[in-house]
Amino acid sequence: MLKLIDVTVKYGSSIALHSVNLEVNEGELVVLLGANGAGKSTIFRTISGLLKPAAGEVKFMGQSIGGWSPDRIVKAGIVQCPEGRKLFPEMSVLKNLTLGAYIHRKDKAGITRSLENIYELFPILYEKREQPAGSLSGGQQQMVAIARALMAKPKLLLLDEPSVGLAPLVVEQMFKTIEKINRDGTSVLLAEQNAFAALQIAQRGYVIENGHLVLEGAREMLCDNEQVRRAYIGA
Amino acid sequence: MELFFQQIVNGLVLGSIYSLVALGITLIYGIMQLPNFAHGHLYMLGAYVTFFMITHYGLSYWPAILFSVAALVVIGMLLERLVFRPLHHAPHINSMIASIGVMLFIEATARKMWGSDYRRLDSPYDGVIDLFGLTITEQRIIVILSAIALMIGLNLFLKRTVIGSTIEAMAQNREGAFLVGINANKVSLMTFAIASGLAAAAASLAAPINLVYPSMGAMVNLKAFVIIVLGGMGSIPGAVLGGYILGLAESISGTYINSEYKDLAAFALLVFILTVRPTGLFAKEAR
Numbered sequence: 001m002l003k004l005i006d007v008t009v010k011y012g013s014s015i016a017l018h019s020v021n022l023e024v025n026e027g028e029l030v031v032l033l034g035a036n037g038a039g040k041s042t043i044f045r046t047i048s049g050l051l052k053p054a055a056g057e058v059k060f061m062g063q064s065i066g067g068w069s070p071d072r073i074v075k076a077g078i079v080q081c082p083e084g085r086k087l088f089p090e091m092s093v094l095k096n097l098t099l100g101a102y103i104h105r106k107d108k109a110g111i112t113r114s115l116e117n118i119y120e121l122f123p124i125l126y127e128k129r130e131q132p133a134g135s136l137s138g139g140q141q142q143m144v145a146i147a148r149a150l151m152a153k154p155k156l157l158l159l160d161e162p163s164v165g166l167a168p169l170v171v172e173q174m175f176k177t178i179e180k181i182n183r184d185g186t187s188v189l190l191a192e193q194n195a196f197a198a199l200q201i202a203q204r205g206y207v208i209e210n211g212h213l214v215l216e217g218a219r220e221m222l223c224d225n226e227q228v229r230r231a232y233i234g235a
Numbered sequence: 236m237e238l239f240f241q242q243i244v245n246g247l248v249l250g251s252i253y254s255l256v257a258l259g260i261t262l263i264y265g266i267m268q269l270p271n272f273a274h275g276h277l278y279m280l281g282a283y284v285t286f287f288m289i290t291h292y293g294l295s296y297w298p299a300i301l302f303s304v305a306a307l308v309v310i311g312m313l314l315e316r317l318v319f320r321p322l323h324h325a326p327h328i329n330s331m332i333a334s335i336g337v338m339l340f341i342e343a344t345a346r347k348m349w350g351s352d353y354r355r356l357d358s359p360y361d362g363v364i365d366l367f368g369l370t371i372t373e374q375r376i377i378v379i380l381s382a383i384a385l386m387i388g389l390n391l392f393l394k395r396t397v398i399g400s401t402i403e404a405m406a407q408n409r410e411g412a413f414l415v416g417i418n419a420n421k422v423s424l425m426t427f428a429i430a431s432g433l434a435a436a437a438a439s440l441a442a443p444i445n446l447v448y449p450s451m452g453a454m455v456n457l458k459a460f461v462i463i464v465l466g467g468m469g470s471i472p473g474a475v476l477g478g479y480i481l482g483l484a485e486s487i488s489g490t491y492i493n494s495e496y497k498d499l500a501a502f503a504l505l506v507f508i509l510t511v512r513p514t515g516l517f518a519k520e521a522r
């Protein structure tokens with residue numbers, strides 16, 4: 001479904017990604033593990049079209065999307081819930097969600113249905129729907145961010161560290177929700193530092209260090225890998 | 236006391252004009268971080284278009300205004316497309332310099348085509364209305380009410396329609412807007428169209444009260460920038476409130492202190508408010 005082929009990305013003259021090869025298949029939940037500054041967000045921003053690859057190819061469902069604008073990539077079906085959430089802080093939660101469905105804005109009935117699903121998934125957002133998104137707690141804002149991404153009905157959902165800054169109990173719930181979203185048919189690429197929790201729900205994973213993908217494999221293989229255990233699970 | 240209320244009305248008229256111009260500047264600043272120094276000159280063009288539509292082409296007042304707004308909407312979109320969009324990925328200073336270039340270009344063109352004369356547009360509404368013992372010309376009432384109607388319309392568009400809210404979305408979080416599939420170019424184009432249209436409307440409403448001449452945009456522009464600095468860069472309520480505050484301050488100080496000092500009042504107010512609140516009245520927290 002998504003395929004990065006030898007993708008290199010630079011910030012000015014410094015290289016942030018070195019020939020990255022990564023793949024997500026239809027229906028999969030793939031985790032991308034890496035420490036601070038390893039390059040996870042850079043991969044995500046490149047897939048979403050916020051950064052242009054200096055070399056290599058990004059393919060999505062047979063098309064080469066490497067030079068596309070972000071809005072075109074969203075329309076193609078890749079939607080990102082970004083690091084730092086990037087909500088519209090002064091707008092109500094409901095307005096944030098409505099704008100999440102911007103590409104479906106003509107389908108009023110569809111938006112109503114999506115909203116119902118979202119409120120079922122995150123009941124607290126129904127209570128808070130009239131409040132400015134910026135006034136919510138960190139965990140609730142994270143839910144708005146994920147919900148906003150879901151409103152676009154993505155084929156592939158990119159989640160950049162959705163658990164960051166959340167209380168452990170909320171994190172657990174967040175991962176359950178992500179698992180459910182995937183089970184309901186959305187492919188997911190999940191960036192995490194919380195390797196233990198992420199590997200519980202993923203089918204496959206990659207490890208990135210200093211802009212190089214250094215390891216890839218099925219969940220069991222990564223869980224058993226000595227290097228992964230030491231670096232990310234602390235066992 | 237009567238003089239005082241008369242000055243309040245005059246202040247509201249001035250404020251209406253200032254607010255409409257400042258709204259355009261603040262909308263553009265909000266989504267592109269571009270201080271469009273040419274905005275006052277779009278205002279001037281709007282006044283000329285209305286003037287000629289009435290005096291040379293025999294249109295009546297309201298159709299002339301509509302034509303002027305439509306013309307400036309097109310000019311605004313052309314500016315975005317031909318001047319500012321190509322500079323989007325260039326360093327920020329380039330767009331600012333370009334807007335000064337556009338400003339000089341528009342003024343020179345106006346002088347070349349229409350000369351430097353001061354022209355007067357006769358108001359079709361020159362009657363006076365007696366309101367609570369105040370005599371107010373109909374034109375002034377029209378300016379005040381039209382400005383309010385435009386601001387309410389703009390507000391409904393921004394808050395109640397999905398397309399309108401893309402402007403605010405982009406102002407509140409640019410990347411967030413990209414990630415929900417909003418097309419940055421379309422929003423910029425639309426914002427320039429609205430801002431230029433508002434400038435044309437303001438100029439056309441004011442034309443029968445003020446004179447029409449090539450450099451008429453410069454002072455309005457300066458005032459509008461005072462207003463958005465005063466109200467908080469990019470803030471919409473700030474632009475509206477700031478516009479009325481400045482209009483009232485000018486008209487009242489012009490009467491009670493000295494009419495020579497009325498422009499000074501604007502800048503004294505600016506210095507004062509920025510001393511008390513360096514980020515402006517409605518400044519948003521840094522993002």
Ligand SMILES: Nc1ncnc2c1ncn2[C@@H]1O[C@H](COP(=O)(O)OP(=O)(O)OP(=O)(O)O)[C@@H](O)[C@H]1O
Binds near residue numbers: 016034037038039043
């Ligand atoms: N805008 C930028 N300009 C220059 N360098 C940048 C920029 N953004 C990121 N980098 C650098 O690129 C590298 C990868 O950063 P990236 O944000 O992709 O890491 P990450 O894996 O997402 O880290 P984190 O876990 O902290 O989110 C880092 O060395 C970072 O310093």
Ligand SMILES: [Mg+2]
Binds near residue numbers: 042160161
């Ligand atoms: Mg990151």
